[in-house]
Amino acid sequence: MKKTLRLILGDQLNANHSWFEEADSNVTYLIMEIMQEAEYTNHHIQKVVAFFLAMRNFGEFLKEKGHEVIYFHLDDDENTQTLKENVLMLVEQHDFVRFEYQLPDEYRLDQILLELTEKLESDLGVSVKLVDSEHFLTERGFLKDFFKGKKTYLMETFYRAMRAKYNVLMDGKEPLTGKWNYDHENRNKLKDPLLLVQPKTFPKAVKEMVKMIHSKGATTIGEIDENAFDWPVSREESLEVLRYFCEKLLFRFGEYQDAMYDGDSFLFHSRLSFALNVKMISPLEVVEYVEKYWYGHQDTIDIAQVEGFIRQILGWREYMRGVYWAEMPDFASLNFFEHQEKLPAYFWTGKTKMNCLKHAIEGSLKSAYAHHIQRLMVTGNFMLLAGIDPDEVDQWYLGIYIDAIEWVEITNTRGMSQFADGGIVGTKPYVSSANYIDKMSNYCESCFYKKNLKVGDRACPFNSLYWHFYARNEEKLSKNPRIGMAYRTLAKMKDADAILKQAEFYLGQIDKL
CATH class of the missing domain: 1.25.40.80 (Serine Threonine Protein Phosphatase 5, Tetratricopeptide repeat)
Structure with missing residues (x-):
């Protein structure tokens, strides 16, 4: 009988997949903890632990069902720490003549597996089969x-x-x-x-x-x-x-x-x-x-x-x-506003006088989680107002959240949150002043900054940065029918110059807010 090696990625732990209906001694499943996946971005420790624990549990589930399993722990001596090299090593060691894998959800892994397929088929004569992950309700296209x-x-x-x-x-x-x-x-x-x-x-x-x-x-x-x-x-x-x-x-x-x-x-x-x-x-x-x-x-x-x-x-x-x-892959490089700023240091510590950011960031560092409004209207809102490079934004979100896998992270950040896609996902940029944050939270009640002030030492940064964002992007946004009111309001504001100067002052000391 022909021996088959089937790859299971860390986000393919689907116990109901048709692969697992019957055990076959000629089919071996491969699950790997590898540094390649542990370090492609700076992950939250809880994210790495969760993936490895879930993978180990799934490996044990398969063994209990009678399936043959090869499981590489991160510290196994024979682990090469890369997907491609581990597969090639096992194919040669065990004389596998077939390699099968499920559609990966990340473009990055899709490319790695396509390269591996070419190597297996052309150099080693191994036949390769690709199957659906049987998870999503729609197909890729x-x-x-x-x-x-x-x-x-x-x-x-x-x-x-x-x-x-x-x-x-x-x-x-x-x-x-x-x-x-x-x-x-x-x-x-x-x-x-x-x-x-x-x-x-x-x-x-x-x-x-x-x-x-x-x-x-x-x-x-x-x-x-x-x-x-x-x-x-x-x-x-x-x-x-x-x-x-x-x-x-x-x-x-x-x-x-x-x-x-x-x-x-x-x-x-x-x-x-x-x-x-x-x-x-x-x-x-x-x-x-x-x-x-x-x-x-x-x-x-x-x-x-x-x-x-x-x-x-x-x-x-x-x-x-x-x-x-x-x-994809063009989506990953879109930067509609041409933002280039670096992420402030407090996104790694939570040490900021802005109470909303403090709680959203500290909560994320503590639990590897924040819900969608914290991500969109607090951290994401601030990043957009501050002109942070979308590359920096993507890496932060991809690393800090336990549920962040690129297919769902980048579309929400570079698309919905940062409007870096120019409107593919959202019809307008999702930005706000302190008013929205106060409306939906209790953050403003105990903040160093004052939610009602636009100018002054303790003026909430969101208030002036909000108007500065619209002012500096007028050429790109003024014709958007959903935000015309913002420009009409800005044109009538008597203190517009002072507000914009306040924003420029804050942008100049963004790491100290």
Whole structure:
């Protein structure tokens, strides 16, 4: 019988993949902890630990099912630390005549595997087969074909098509209640911290793994509790988090999904993003589970809570993956505003007098997580106003968040957050003054800077930087129909010169804010 080596990447831990239906002694699965993946950016230590723990759990799952598994730990002597060299070494050692792999989700890995395929086929005579990961609800090229002939990809149009295709929250061909989107009802500020519920966690000791990672020379950022690392790292734990979310958090999720609070980083968010992005659970099973739970609890859970969550999974997540494969690799170099500034040092420490940035950054360093509004309207908003180079932005987001894999990170940062794509993802730049941050959080209440001041020693930097952003980009933005009001307002402001000078002063000492 011909011997086959099948590669499983660290974000391909899909227990329901058709590969695993039956064990075959002639098929060996390969899972690898390698420095190539641990150091392609400066990862959060919790991210590296989570990936390795999840991979190890998956390897044990396969062995229990009777599958042959080769697992490289990071500190194994025979580990070459690169994907390509490990595969080539094993093919020669074990006389594999077939190599199979699942579609990778990152362009970077796609290219590495294409190069490996050429080497295997042309030099070693090994046949190579590529299969789907059986995770996403759309194929790589679906979005580009869906919007063929259009200048932009309108997420709402895509989302409605997905709802109809998968019959989610639908009444025949129409949405339940006749309304597709409840976004305007999901923008409440959290005023009562007693509403908060502790997230479901799975504390485990990881001291030896952290020691092993650092002993190999991997450079990481962030903090970790070596005695109580608490993210889900198995399918069983992930399903438990999903159940907990529905039972304890869903009934307030939509209402407070955009809220920010300095006493809690998670609020009513599910903490499922890492589990989804490494494929321990699938988007369809999450959506169907949440929808079914809601149908049985309509007396206590409003549809707005459920629709807001489903839109993130069925709409936004699939949409962003579609944008990635429609626009890469060019997307990774887009810089519409030609921003060149370096990221201030406090993005690695949280030591800033701006309370909103302090909490968003410190929370990220502590938990490897921040929810979408913290990422978009606090850290991302500031980076855009300050003119930070999108390359720096991408690397920070890609490294600091446990759920950050390039296909979902770069489309959200270089696209939605930084408008570096010039409008492929968003129809306008997402920038704001202190007013929005105060509206959605309690950050401004105890800040060194004053939210209502535009000029002066304690004027909130967001206020002057907001107007400076529009002023310096007038040539690029003035014809955008969604922001014409900003320029009309700026033209009427009597203190415009003083505000712009204040912004220039802040930009000149950006590291000291």
